[in-house]
Amino acid sequence: MNRLTGLVNFDWMHAATAASLRSDVLAGLTGAAIVLPQAVAFAAIAGLPPEYGLYTAMVPPVVAGLFGSSLVMVSGPTTAISAVVFSALAGQMEPGSPEFVQGAILLAMMVGVIQLFFALARAGRLAGFVSHSVMIGFTAAAALLIAVSQMGGALGLPKSQAHGIIDRLLAVFGRLGEANMIAMLSALVTLITVIVFRRYLPRWPGFLIAIAAGTVVVQLFGGAAGDLAFVGSLPSAYPVFSLPSLDAGNWTEMLESAFAISLIGLLEAIAIGRSMAHKTRTDFDANQEVLGQGLSNVAGSLFQCYPASGSFTRSGVNLESGATSPIAAIAAAVFLVVLVALFRPFVSLVPIAAIAGLILYVAYKLIDLAEIRHLLETSRTESVIAGLTFFVGLTVNLELAIYVGVLVSLAVFLNKSANPVLAIGAPDTSGGHRTIRNAEIFGLPECPATLILRLDGPLFFGSVDTVNARFRALARRRPEQVNLILILHGVGDVDLSGVELLEIEAERRRAAGGDLFVVCHYPPLAERLRQLGLAVIIGEDSFFMNKGAAISAAVDNIAPDTCAHCDKRVFVECAFRPDERKTLRSS
Template identity: 45%
Template structure:
């Protein structure tokens, strides 16, 4: 087996130079400073002690960088994954408790197993079936939930932990008299400073600056105000070893939730890596990215890390900072370890209200207002999916909202592919008659042959689309009275067994009416499928052509020549000579034509003469 298949990092190790190491080091250092406040905030959202967010930011990016495919993706704790972890585990244990931590690590392990299995099974293509609109809707809903979960910390109004969305807002309004104005000032100051520093000091760690100012304000208020709580001291240590609870009962309890975490994590990671790759020019291997994410969560669960995925913010900053290889993610993790060993004790001065202000800003940045506005304006079907996913995230279990979003994506995909475009085709003849071009009738109104219909099917022929195709074929034969139908197959990418059987049935129906179904320009891969399914044998190999001119010449022999006598279309070259039955009046023919073109048709005893209207098109 190829070593690079087992150890994909060997492929980019060869790209490391002195210059790339320098660029990766400074990009990693920037990432470490950025993830410090984010890690604490995300762990708070997940219901985990603050240090677990930092542990996740140390272990997950290293493993994902070694086994993934993206040069710039930075993995670690994320907001969406964190809130799903909280939603999944809080129903079984109290947030922050040892039982909660144990279940979260088990959830992470199972999610990693799912992701690794998907990658090894080469199922990376599945991400393509999840609409970006679903991700936008879910993320927006998760952002609202995240902001809602912080209201009790920035207002001081007692709200029962784990309360549902509506219950939280009801409790907030009913307890408005218990508002702690000092907590609100700390949160809003932290939020305001973070926004201003981002605006006027673009390269500075704005969240960290906001938290420092909020902490100073909280220390000042705590000397005379009550109810100001602090995060507490974070252990100045590297990620300790841990053991997920792998008992059968626990695994059965968390199987469904772990699948949701795995799916969301893969969608996030692949979407972000592809978005960054469009700027860097790198090609992303979705299957390898699945393996990288799976390995990072699986290994991370044994080093006190909860579920993580790709971070759009940190990945974008990593690329903008000049990172050249995944070594930047490793440098970021190592730098974070050093920072934690030095500044972890200072976390005891970090107020929870300031953390709430930072999380509000993180939640706001999650909402893609521009994309949402675009969807609502221009697509009703996408708008329905967006709103359904958004409200499902707010009012249903989060893992069910993810499943619903994926299901809606698949339904949308199947709905689009089940109604293929089937344009009618005709021939555009130049004025001098020397140039002939096949063209859609939607683009230009042209005459059509009244006996031979040419159409193009622009999507795959499978069980979902065959009903639409059969209806179109029936419309042509029954309403237009055309029995010979030529399908230009350039747009067909696949024909399944149901599609092959339906096409054979349509050909048999047309043959019973002295017509037939014909195909031209079929792709070799599709032709091979048609042969294996028995379609070619049932219809007949003579009905399949490589060139349009040969197809028309062959089909023309089977049409009713009597109808050609009075035809005014004359779009084919073959129309220049029409077969007229013996005994039919020849008064319409010019003497010169009779002398030059009279022939005896040996098979049917027919005389071939120039059509009186030929050449007038």
């Protein structure tokens, strides 16, 4: 428990002023107006009755705000998490049924416990190893699945039991003749209204106004709209304490889904937290945020909430509205309770078609076409990761998609770590002073007897095979370059396997009449190499802190006959060899 409490930081409370409190309260009012229709829509995406979206917008934001790290991030129901919850449970239970609801609440408990284990292990920074392209592909797949799932509602069609994007599309197209024009008009008015307000009046509660507009359209038709589906009355406006049912669903399958949801939630929350910290110029502790998210889901599961995470939309609006601390998120939850009481009779009149129109807008905004285009233009590897995640998400399920994306990302990272860059260098004096540059790229002449290599990347057990293969290939192609100057530039880590490789290379070079000269500029890395015994193994006279000393030692180690027949004079040190001075005087 001490490790958990060490992550909690309430310093923001001491910085509160009357002015900041006023800004936070006003920002909270704006946030409550936005989250009211969003929570109902997100609950529909998750296959849950609307009240559970409202509960999830009331409890988790308070806990995450108090125990998380970000000052302005707002947690609660999100599109991606809602989509995964539906995907995880729809195959086992009937969406909207009491069993389905209990399964979603139990998922929140599982997700929270898993995230707390992550917090204990201080695994927050591990999220940085997951490629951003995974979230791009995952989000695009979730957006399309969400859009397709709402087409039936927007057309006024009866609820379909189809699963998967192809089955859902076939179900919709097979019943187009049954489409309800009033439902279509309601969805269209809702969609156009939210687009107009988000584009031209972003500070207005556009989501709430759009839902109202879509509802008014239906009410104008009176009894002719009686066949449409409506949200219905809320059985309870406020969450109550209730332990999750441990008998809901298949535990094995739910644990797999819970792990995926916890990972997605943490990736979302950490990405938002870092972004908000950059904009507000405040500190952000990923591990503390992991703790806050875990506690918010555990607490939420005790008050009838389904899994929650940080919200991109509401966090952005919170910041734009002037929020300065988590008090804004807490105020938003309190105001939401008040708004639900005021608008509770109105919610029962909201047509499902209007909700579908709002969700179609949310799905559209999830797909960042500019970011996808930039990814395709700049990185083939990242594009493949995003494409694979997207494909699996559409064709299989979203949980597997996140696993596949993460595994491929880690494989790419490990592959890069196992294949450090080993570049051939040579001195370049064209700028007035000597600089070691890439000999192959700049076409620089090399010393016939000395090879210069610069290593960029870790020298550890995972990369020694690659580095050794490169050493051997160069030795076969350049047998006359018996000396090797190895510059450890950008080597982030080295272990005993790396030092053993250098020992073997030194023995091979010395057996061929040359030697190995290691250059290490970075003092902590040099100290690490000494601790591993490199200086003792190759000798202090072969271990250097600067390139000049290594080059001088390598030049002195060149056989006189080799220099006598060389006209390149690559190094200025060539003129300072005793035999070279004699040659220069005689000429």
